[in-house]
Amino acid sequence: MSDSHTSIAVIEARGLVKRFPGVVALAGMDFELQAGEVHCLVGENGAGKSTLIKILSGFYVPDEGGVYVDGEPMQANTAAAKAAGIATIHQEHNLVPNLSVAENILLGDWGGKSGIVSKQAVRARAKSALDQVAPGIDLNAPAMALSTGEGQMVEIARAIAQDARVVIMDEPTTALADHDVAKLFTLVNDLRARGLAILYVSHKLEEVFELADKITVIRDGQTVASSVPAAQLNTQSVVRLMVGDNVNMYEHVPRQRGEVVLEARGLSRAGAFADVDLQVHAGEIVGLAGLIGAGRTEVARCIYGADRLEKGVVYLDGKKLTLRGARSGINAGIALVPEERKQQGIIPGLSVRENTTLSLLKQVSHWGILKLGIERKLAQKYIGDLSIKTPTAETSIRSLSGGNQQKVIIARCLASNPRVLILDEPTKGIDIGAKAEIHRLIEQLARTGVAVLIISSELPELLALSDRVVVMRRGRIVGELDRAAATKENVMSYAAA
Amino acid sequence: MTISTHLDSPSPGSGATQPKKRKLTGSVAGRLIGAQGLLIVVLAFGAALSFLSPVFLSPINLINLLYQSTILGVFAIGMTFVILTAGIDVSVGATAAVTSVLSMGVIVRMGMPDIVGIFAGLLIGIIIGAINGLMVTKLGISPLIATLATLSAGVGLAFAYSDGGNITPVPQILTSAVNAKLFGIPLLIPAVLIIAFIAHLGLTRTTFGRSIYAVGGNPEAALLAGIRVDRIKMLAYVICGLTAAIAGLLLTGRLASGSPRAGDGLELTVIAAVVIGGTSLFGGQGNIKGTLLGVLLISMVSNAVNLLGIPSSYDKIVQGAVIFAAAALDVYRYKYVQRGLSRRAKLAPPPSSSASTSTPFSPAPTDSAASSRAEN
Ligand SMILES: Nc1ncnc2c1ncn2[C@@H]1O[C@H](COP(=O)(O)OP(=O)(O)OP(=O)(O)O)[C@@H](O)[C@H]1O
Ligand SMILES: [Mg+2]
Numbered sequence: 001m002s003d004s005h006t007s008i009a010v011i012e013a014r015g016l017v018k019r020f021p022g023v024v025a026l027a028g029m030d031f032e033l034q035a036g037e038v039h040c041l042v043g044e045n046g047a048g049k050s051t052l053i054k055i056l057s058g059f060y061v062p063d064e065g066g067v068y069v070d071g072e073p074m075q076a077n078t079a080a081a082k083a084a085g086i087a088t089i090h091q092e093h094n095l096v097p098n099l100s101v102a103e104n105i106l107l108g109d110w111g112g113k114s115g116i117v118s119k120q121a122v123r124a125r126a127k128s129a130l131d132q133v134a135p136g137i138d139l140n141a142p143a144m145a146l147s148t149g150e151g152q153m154v155e156i157a158r159a160i161a162q163d164a165r166v167v168i169m170d171e172p173t174t175a176l177a178d179h180d181v182a183k184l185f186t187l188v189n190d191l192r193a194r195g196l197a198i199l200y201v202s203h204k205l206e207e208v209f210e211l212a213d214k215i216t217v218i219r220d221g222q223t224v225a226s227s228v229p230a231a232q233l234n235t236q237s238v239v240r241l242m243v244g245d246n247v248n249m250y251e252h253v254p255r256q257r258g259e260v261v262l263e264a265r266g267l268s269r270a271g272a273f274a275d276v277d278l279q280v281h282a283g284e285i286v287g288l289a290g291l292i293g294a295g296r297t298e299v300a301r302c303i304y305g306a307d308r309l310e311k312g313v314v315y316l317d318g319k320k321l322t323l324r325g326a327r328s329g330i331n332a333g334i335a336l337v338p339e340e341r342k343q344q345g346i347i348p349g350l351s352v353r354e355n356t357t358l359s360l361l362k363q364v365s366h367w368g369i370l371k372l373g374i375e376r377k378l379a380q381k382y383i384g385d386l387s388i389k390t391p392t393a394e395t396s397i398r399s400l401s402g403g404n405q406q407k408v409i410i411a412r413c414l415a416s417n418p419r420v421l422i423l424d425e426p427t428k429g430i431d432i433g434a435k436a437e438i439h440r441l442i443e444q445l446a447r448t449g450v451a452v453l454i455i456s457s458e459l460p461e462l463l464a465l466s467d468r469v470v471v472m473r474r475g476r477i478v479g480e481l482d483r484a485a486a487t488k489e490n491v492m493s494y495a496a497a
Numbered sequence: 498m499t500i501s502t503h504l505d506s507p508s509p510g511s512g513a514t515q516p517k518k519r520k521l522t523g524s525v526a527g528r529l530i531g532a533q534g535l536l537i538v539v540l541a542f543g544a545a546l547s548f549l550s551p552v553f554l555s556p557i558n559l560i561n562l563l564y565q566s567t568i569l570g571v572f573a574i575g576m577t578f579v580i581l582t583a584g585i586d587v588s589v590g591a592t593a594a595v596t597s598v599l600s601m602g603v604i605v606r607m608g609m610p611d612i613v614g615i616f617a618g619l620l621i622g623i624i625i626g627a628i629n630g631l632m633v634t635k636l637g638i639s640p641l642i643a644t645l646a647t648l649s650a651g652v653g654l655a656f657a658y659s660d661g662g663n664i665t666p667v668p669q670i671l672t673s674a675v676n677a678k679l680f681g682i683p684l685l686i687p688a689v690l691i692i693a694f695i696a697h698l699g700l701t702r703t704t705f706g707r708s709i710y711a712v713g714g715n716p717e718a719a720l721l722a723g724i725r726v727d728r729i730k731m732l733a734y735v736i737c738g739l740t741a742a743i744a745g746l747l748l749t750g751r752l753a754s755g756s757p758r759a760g761d762g763l764e765l766t767v768i769a770a771v772v773i774g775g776t777s778l779f780g781g782q783g784n785i786k787g788t789l790l791g792v793l794l795i796s797m798v799s800n801a802v803n804l805l806g807i808p809s810s811y812d813k814i815v816q817g818a819v820i821f822a823a824a825a826l827d828v829y830r831y832k833y834v835q836r837g838l839s840r841r842a843k844l845a846p847p848p849s850s851s852a853s854t855s856t857p858f859s860p861a862p863t864d865s866a867a868s869s870r871a872e873n
Contacts, residue, residue, distance in 0.1 A: 183511050306720070326723045327723040361708065370702050
């Protein structure tokens with residue numbers, strides 16, 4: 001769109017090499033970003049996107065190569081990156097929770113050489129930045145009171161207040177509700193119009209094609225398509241570039257539906273949900289739809305036993321369950337892929353193998369003694385089945401890319417051979433190829449008679465997978481649609497009314 | 498939670514222009530703070546000592562050094578379990594004192610058989626550990642406060658029961674457990690190594706050990722993965738209480754009396770040994786091997802003070818310095834790991850990122866801060 005008036009790169013990376021023990025994250029990568037463009041970076045999980053971003057924002061020092069700003073080499077530290085006008089918006093909230101919005105916007109930059117923070121000056125500067133982004137947000141509110149979407153707006157305001165010339169966004173929409181996504185896009189377009197350079201990372205290709213002027217595809221730490229105008233590409237060609245092959249997209253195949261496996265009656269928990277009735281049959285995939293905050297996660301956690309039900313009963317194969325703690329859910333044959341991989345999923349100090357077998361320590365041990373051989377085999381099997389990209393099963397899970405960590409958590413749930421599998425946002429941050437794999441896996445599992453309950457804020461995913469969609473709104477079930485009737489419009493008319 | 502981007506101060510020398518130098522510092526630092534690093538420190542310290550004092554390398558002194566390490570080692574093995582769960586137990590010294598006077602009371606005052614007294618002592622350690630565990634898990638009291646309470650109550654109980662005096666005579670079984678030698682080597686040394694080996698297997702080869710790491714590494718995820726977090730923590734405190742009781746009995750043998758002063762003030766030394774040994778106060782990281790090396794290093798400090806004729810009151814000061822170094826090392830190591838082995842760790846630590854300002858005993862920020870950097 002704006003190629004005409006810019007041709008000098010604002011920021012450029014040349015020959016970047018970054019190695020980690022056992023992996024080459026970037027293998028001689030070149031990249032350039034120009035003013036007034038939205039440049040989308042796509043690639044499989046573990047391709048090196050986040051590593052590139054961390055180098056551009058001065059957080060990592062490359063082993064080889066360097067970053068250049070306006071043709072000048074940039075020092076490899078975060079202060080230099082900031083001075084060069086590079087602002088990075090990470091996937092999660094990066095705000096200091098108990099500081100006000102205004103203070104967050106000018107974080108570390110409160111002015112006043114004397115070290116005294118002038119409240120008024122702070123407010124004035126913060127206000128002008130916030131007004132350009134989201135005038136509705138209260139400057140005095142503590143950051144912890146903000147929704148994810150609002151938090152992101154504040155971070156963008158921070159970038160503006162810093163006179164950033166380059167804004168980097170790493171998977172900004174994974175945690176956003178639909179209307180916040182729309183707001184974000186407007187804002188991104190606005191930033192572009194002011195001549196900022198925007199680097200945007202996402203696994204959602206629809207988003208990419210909606211926003212991108214240019215697209216760079218990376219695979220195994222190298223660019224396979226560099227700064228290609230978005231108009232010259234389409235979803236298929238990008239996917240082919242990403243994986244080096246065609247991806248067989250998931251296709252729904254009708255399945256035999258068996259007896260009711262999971263039945264919930266009259267579930268209630270104050271402040272979260274009320275009177276929830278739910279049935280999932282053997283071999284059935286039920287999608288739980290609703291807006292963020294509708295109470296889906298809470299229902300899932302209660303069925304699993306992680307949270308206390310205040311009212312209601314859960315039956316599994318007709319037997320009433322006594323749910324007290326996640327252990328009881330697992331013992332009954334329920335598995336849950338939790339919503340937040342970092343807080344609720346991974347154990348950072350343990351290896352891929354140890355993380356995989358965490359829910360089935362009983363099965364991989366005898367009288368409390370671990371059978372490491374069996375553990376290893378199991379981990380290896382899932383590394384293969386789910387194409388988990390890791391140097392070995394003994395690698396610390398912490399050093400895996402986000403999407404691959406998610407796969408390990410899914411492996412943990414599959415490994416426990418559940419009767420009921422509950423997945424809460426299972427493909428958050430997962431690349432398109434892996435997503436298709438996971439969808440096929442869920443499908444196969446259902447085929448073997450597992451009852452599957454899936455929560456996803458990505459409606460297309462939910463609709464593609466589900467045999468039946470149950471819609472929640474404000475803690476109540478407001479509608480149920482079978483596969484034929486479950487269209488985006490129908491679901492939204494229930495969810496958002 | 499990461500705010501480093503905006504708070505990092507410029508760090509001279511971290512520019513892209515000096516990659517060679519950085520690599521070097523990075524990898525040296527990397528090795529120094531790893532497990533081998535400690536071994537290197539211990540060996541280097543030993544080498545220095547052998548220059549300063551000709552006696553140091555004599556077999557008698559070396560055996561003595563190991564012998565002096567044994568009781569501290571027993572304490573530290575149990576403490577490792579607790580610290581791995583991101584907890585702490587400052588009541589171990591008091592537990593040893595209570596064990597010492599009560600078990601001797603059972604034997605001397607009540608006239609029970611020796612073995613009954615010994616088992617009573619062990620049971621007391623288990624009970625105190627269980628009380629600590631219950632306070633931490635069921636009542637949600639912070640580990641430091643909870644065990645401080647037992648520390649205080651324990652010391653009081655030990656003094657009240659013994660009227661502040663010593664209870665004698667100590668049965669021969671206890672004195673010989675401490676003093677028995679074979680070929681000039683105190684049997685206590687291999688005995689403690691065996692305990693350490695069992696603990697090592699427990700941590701690395703059992704479901705319990707795996708759960709300890711999971712609970713310390715990310716309690717919320719552990720809970721959702723079906724681990725009974727409270728039970729695991731309870732067990733860790735019970736083990737710590739039990740080892741403190743064993744140490745208390747050994748101290749009784751060594752002091753040749755049931756003393757309310759047995760184990761007095763040892764808790765800090767024990768914690769220091771564990772942390773020096775590489776077990777993180779943040780939980781989820783560490784092992785028994787490191788703990789043994791930490792114990793050895795602390796004993797070497799005392800040994801050095803002795804050999805070099807430094808007044809023994811300086812012992813505490815030196816120890817203080819070592820503890821400080823250990824704690825600083827822990828914070829440093831934590832940041833280093835958190836940055837995913839980034840070579841930047843040494844050069845530009847974020848001065849006030851949320852991770853460094855959060856309390857060391859709360860695991861939640863640990864995880865989110867670590868991961869928001871490591872991911873996406
Ligand atoms: N701190 C680290 N230590 C060790 N290995 C790492 C570290 N960070 C990344 N890696 C490895 O480098 C490679 C690239 O990771 P990166 O996070 O850049 O991928 P990504 O493209 O962002 O993937 P995703 O889409 O899953 O977020 C991966 O193989 C990953 O395992
Ligand atoms: Mg990433």
